[in-house]
Amino acid sequence: MRETESQSIKVFALGGVGEIGKNMYVVEVDSDIFVVDAGLMFPEDEMFGIDIVIPDITYLEENKDRVRALFLTHGHEDHIGGISYILRKLSVPVYGTRLTLGLVEDKLSEAGLLGRVTLKTIDANSIIEFNHATVSFFRTTHSIPDAVGVCVHTSQGAVVYTGDFKFDQTPVDRYGSDMGKMAQLGNEGVLCLLSDSTNAERPGFTGSEKAVGVEISKVVYSAEGRVIVASFASNVHRLQQVFDASYEHGRKVAVVGRSMVKVVDIARNLGYLHIPDGMLISPQDIENYPERQITVLTTGSQGEPMAALSRMAKNAHKQVTIRKGDTVIIAASPIPGNETSVSKTIDLLFRAGANVVYYGEKKIHVSGHGSQEELKLMLNLMRPKYFLPVHGEFRMQKAHARLAQDVGIDRDRIFIVEKGDVIGFRDGIAQTGTRVQAGNILIDGLGVGDVGNIVLRDRKLLSQDGILVVVITLSKEAKRIISGPEIISRGFVYVRESEQLIDHSTKLVREIVEQSIKEYSIEWSTLKQSVRDALGQFLFEKTKRRPMILPIIMEV
Amino acid sequence: MRETESQSIKVFALGGVGEIGKNMYVVEVDSDIFVVDAGLMFPEDEMFGIDIVIPDITYLEENKDRVRALFLTHGHEDHIGGISYILRKLSVPVYGTRLTLGLVEDKLSEAGLLGRVTLKTIDANSIIEFNHATVSFFRTTHSIPDAVGVCVHTSQGAVVYTGDFKFDQTPVDRYGSDMGKMAQLGNEGVLCLLSDSTNAERPGFTGSEKAVGVEISKVVYSAEGRVIVASFASNVHRLQQVFDASYEHGRKVAVVGRSMVKVVDIARNLGYLHIPDGMLISPQDIENYPERQITVLTTGSQGEPMAALSRMAKNAHKQVTIRKGDTVIIAASPIPGNETSVSKTIDLLFRAGANVVYYGEKKIHVSGHGSQEELKLMLNLMRPKYFLPVHGEFRMQKAHARLAQDVGIDRDRIFIVEKGDVIGFRDGIAQTGTRVQAGNILIDGLGVGDVGNIVLRDRKLLSQDGILVVVITLSKEAKRIISGPEIISRGFVYVRESEQLIDHSTKLVREIVEQSIKEYSIEWSTLKQSVRDALGQFLFEKTKRRPMILPIIMEV
Structure with missing residues (x-):
């Protein structure tokens, strides 16, 4: 060739x-x-x-x-x-x-x-x-x-x-x-x-996966209650080691979390994961066994708030709730950027009464x-x-x-x-x-690809100080305001605490608009820009915040 | 007593x-x-x-x-x-x-x-x-x-x-x-x-600050160009060690970054920082010395995008720009939550041509x-x-x-x-x-204390999928729409790519409003809720996004 x-x-x-x-x-x-x-x-x-x-x-x-x-x-x-x-x-x-x-x-x-x-x-x-x-x-x-x-x-x-x-x-x-x-x-x-x-x-050198198996086995052996192991679902070697350690110490394994269930299923069917018959139990059956005979394999090792582990810790999981006596192994280290959410999850687990074994303390991840x-x-x-x-x-x-x-x-x-x-x-x-x-x-x-820099910039602005929408209905012929200005804010301040601020803003906008109508013909873009500038400056002086200001002029 | x-x-x-x-x-x-x-x-x-x-x-x-x-x-x-x-x-x-x-x-x-x-x-x-x-x-x-x-x-x-x-x-x-x-x-x-x-x-044990001084001195000694050291401003011991190492190896020191300038000033005046006469130079004078005789002490060790170090790396700092031959020492480890921004800054520094010495590689922080x-x-x-x-x-x-x-x-x-x-x-x-x-x-x-859970929840929502403002002017007497519906979005999608979507949405809102006016008296809160529900569902089906929907009804 x-x-x-x-x-x-x-x-x-x-x-x-x-x-x-x-x-x-x-x-x-x-x-x-x-x-x-x-x-x-x-x-x-x-x-x-x-x-x-x-x-x-x-x-x-x-x-x-x-x-x-x-x-x-x-x-x-x-x-x-x-x-x-x-x-x-x-x-x-x-x-x-x-x-x-x-x-x-x-x-x-x-x-x-x-x-x-x-x-x-x-x-x-x-x-x-x-x-x-x-x-x-x-x-x-x-x-x-x-x-x-x-x-x-x-x-x-x-x-x-x-x-x-x-x-x-x-x-x-x-x-x-x-x-x-x-x-x-x-x-x-x-x-x-x-x-x-x-x-x-x-x-x-990075170190062998086998070393992790040894640590997991030690923890599983010495745990007096249930063992909950959180891991990346795709780390089939590690899942295998959790099954092996559980088998060795006489524990059944329940699998929890959508991606964990899926990977265990795929890997087992394709022969990559070896699970002795009768070892896998349904999460519903966990309570039918003594705590010492239970291992739960779960997602959520990155502290994802919606993953099974976080929900277990917050008492928001259907089948498993973390309780005193549980040992939780977080068999993963945080991916850069996830450090804070992992820390929070560890705190939640401790608060729920669990003994938590996590990266840093023991070699339970490579x-x-x-x-x-x-x-x-x-x-x-x-x-x-x-x-x-x-x-x-x-x-x-x-x-x-x-x-x-x-x-x-x-x-x-x-x-x-x-x-x-x-x-x-x-x-x-x-x-x-x-x-x-x-x-x-x-x-x-x-x-x-339909979200680009402008949309992201707007989302960022909105997330910082919220938005103020200013609506006015004008009669073009009569050259006067016939409804509004109406000011509605979201993500800016508590409305209850800022009535005065909104009142002043309304008054300010009315003055600007009436002035503009009197002096010039109503040119929308200019008028909107004047509202944006004056209101923006006023609000910044009063609050040191810069909400997005969205003037809308309706014409009848 | x-x-x-x-x-x-x-x-x-x-x-x-x-x-x-x-x-x-x-x-x-x-x-x-x-x-x-x-x-x-x-x-x-x-x-x-x-x-x-x-x-x-x-x-x-x-x-x-x-x-x-x-x-x-x-x-x-x-x-x-x-x-x-x-x-x-x-x-x-x-x-x-x-x-x-x-x-x-x-x-x-x-x-x-x-x-x-x-x-x-x-x-x-x-x-x-x-x-x-x-x-x-x-x-x-x-x-x-x-x-x-x-x-x-x-x-x-x-x-x-x-x-x-x-x-x-x-x-x-x-x-x-x-x-x-x-x-x-x-x-x-x-x-x-x-x-x-x-x-x-x-x-x-945590380890002695002295050990950091030894490492800093080694790096300063072997650097062939300028040395830029980023540190917490308040770590006066470390600043002292940077001054000491620079003195030892014949370098002048320029101090950059608002809080660094402030702390150096306060600590020196109070006698906590000992700087030999003539050693401190103004950042403007850096270019008057050979590169081997310059140390720059700066803020930005946490990768803060607006701090001096990041701006130097992005060629956005007035006095100092990172260039090939510079050695940058980040003499701090990231505070939890700052890992990503610190990594980004290190990348920027490398891209700008600097040799970067950072935590993990050498013991330049305790x-x-x-x-x-x-x-x-x-x-x-x-x-x-x-x-x-x-x-x-x-x-x-x-x-x-x-x-x-x-x-x-x-x-x-x-x-x-x-x-x-x-x-x-x-x-x-x-x-x-x-x-x-x-x-x-x-x-x-x-x-x-004027920003609480509701405002934060709104900001979060706004940051996710943006906002759609729907404005309609109604004549209450005539029971009809006299202007609008006008739909304006921010942070949702590129308007240019979504004209059709906005057209459909406008039509949908008009139908709902006209229907409501016909069937019931205009009850604002009910009408707004219907617009919110129907439009929300429509947009979710079309885009799988849930922007905040803000219906505003003007009455004339």
Whole structure:
């Protein structure tokens, strides 16, 4: 399949660089376009009301006839969460391992797309031939089973994307990294490596998932009442360890929380989760067993206020309420940005009388991403000619670049790319300087991309000091106010405490409008601006607040 | 001054328990009320538009004739930040050490209260006699100089509040903890100890400020260009170490950022900061020196978007712009809740070309609060009969309570109090069960307490999906619409992309109103509710969003 003359290769990110989330990388070999991953990102603080953020795929839409495949490295939201939106615009076969596709099917079914998309199951040994390249895979260890790296073989060498990985020398079950294959890729020649920068700032090794199992088992053993474990649903290894520890210590397990129920179901059906018969009980049956024989597996490890764990703590969950004697294990660390909500949940649990075991105190969580020593190991196995640190914020990419220099990769061969920056390769030599369109698409409810900066700016303004609506009905002919001004506020001040303020405002507006009508013809935009300015200034003087002021003039 | 028969003693917190911030503790001895600290808290995420939060002091206002003194333990915002608001309602002498009062004076002067308040300077050796109690102090080490603990001596023993503290065995300058005096208090008999729980979850010792100085000096030594150090302004020890390191390596220091300039000024004038002559230069003169001879000391260590450091990184600061070759030291760790903004600032600095040294990589910050071993040391020095873990969220109080049990304090003598819970003492025996009013007062602009739950709920709603204002002018007599419906939205969708939606909505509203007018008399509240319901449902179906809908009916 390979051309003998040099191919034109392009590598770029549509998401996942300069940010944590919405991973999407593109490898182009002559006329073949390969997309790897289709993630989503959760909105930042300033993105008021936005549900999720996905990559701008304009470039792929414009070249849709050349897009040959979407490869998925693993089943986390930041790698597969955008798939329904993307497959609505792009008709392309999707390749993934069994568990990954199991999770994707669930998403597609919710979006009504199941059956309209070609899903192709691969495993780490699959090799797929395309017109201008061959694609292979290699097994990696991550905090979800069945993760793979993707390798696009070209005439100039391989372009390798690691996906998310760590090196766990004592992995749970069978999910070890295939170091032999990685070394072999290195031996055969890697043109360009894209590697996971998440923990590039963290010295040492990340630590084994097995160690977490040992801690969980200790806590389960010594707990005198019920044990409630909150974990990421997709961390099937950890779920397995919770089942194992519960089995070992004679506890039944009830599963609570929508996504937890779903993942346990999918993972069990596909054979990734091994649960002895009779061990799983319905949440309704919890009270039929002595407390010492109960483990509850739940969502909510990030302190999400609507997730099962928070509701249990607030006595707002239908089936489980936290009570004195319960031991709660939060087997996850807060994702950056979630620190406050996790703290609040821990406080709620303590207040409800539980003994809470959480990150910081005991080793009940390890990251799924390799630390500095592991990143260096990957670099040394692959020995790439060129290196792109991806999957991380700018400072993580930067830290990863430093590690690459430490292991001997030339500074000139390391590219810290932004979304859309294209690295081209000709005759094995990299070229920079071109770009494709890239950015964020904000999703709010059913709207994809219909909320932009102006709407967000308004939401922010509204959230700060609220709004004052000023309505006046004018008779254009008679040149006089025939109704109003009526002032209605929301989110500004207690109306009861501010009657005088509103009275003064009303009077002020009336004067401005009457003055304007007298002096000029009624020009709406000018009149509105005068109302906005005068009222804004008046209110700021009186309250030091700047509510949005919305003058509406009705004409009869 | 002490009565021979048993006094009535009450101890409670008006702020600082179940939270980090707005510390305010009250000790009542018969008819004398002593207040310790008057802090503020910064608003939580959900408190849209709120500037600061202070304690509800209704109880003190209701008993203002009995309030004898306000003691301040140190000059941090969470201990003195609420003082202007409180002194407007309460006329009471304020006692504090020189630096603390220096910072308070600045606040009072901004609030126009200077000269109208009695400020009494104390030092760690002061002893003050009141009608029913004697008050003394003891020196502690914290991340601001001149911190003290407060001791109210009663006939039943001493009530001691530690203030914020750590034990630094190699403190910078002269600010060591007075362990001798603490031990003496323990020997004489401590009835009740209130101690700082901030780091009660953290094993071991916090570490010495000196170690930070060593790291800063190393970085300053090896930096080839300018060094920019961001720190909390009030951490005068650290500022001193930055000056020392700069002096040692032949650098001038420019001070940038309003609060940094202010604190350097106050601390220098009061003799807490020693700066060799000629070392301080104006920010305007930075460019007159070689880069290797410049240190910039700045605010913004918490990633505050408007602080000097962020503005330098974004090329939006008047005097300093970060450029390639600069070394930026962020000599602080993020306060919980600020993690994201700090990360963003670090990214901006890297993008601007700086080498950034930040927490995690090097030991360029230590906490000002003692860890578990230090908290146990304090407990063992004081050997209190009763113990109240304060200054912390619930889980920290809980962790501190466990430490107290570990050192041998009886479980029944440890109280994890909420704001307003009163612990009374009679004949040396504690009594629980009574409460005083306590809570949060929200401050927005000039408004103190005029923003409550309804306003906040509205702001939250507005921030999520914006607002639709629907205006109609009706002729009541003619029973018909004479103008409108006019629909105006803010923060909902791009108007350009939603013309059709607004057209449909307008039509829908017209139908509802015309129908209502025909069928019933025009009853405003019913009519408004019908518009709200029907339009809300329509918009949710079309967009899956729930904007606030504000129907306004004008009558002519």
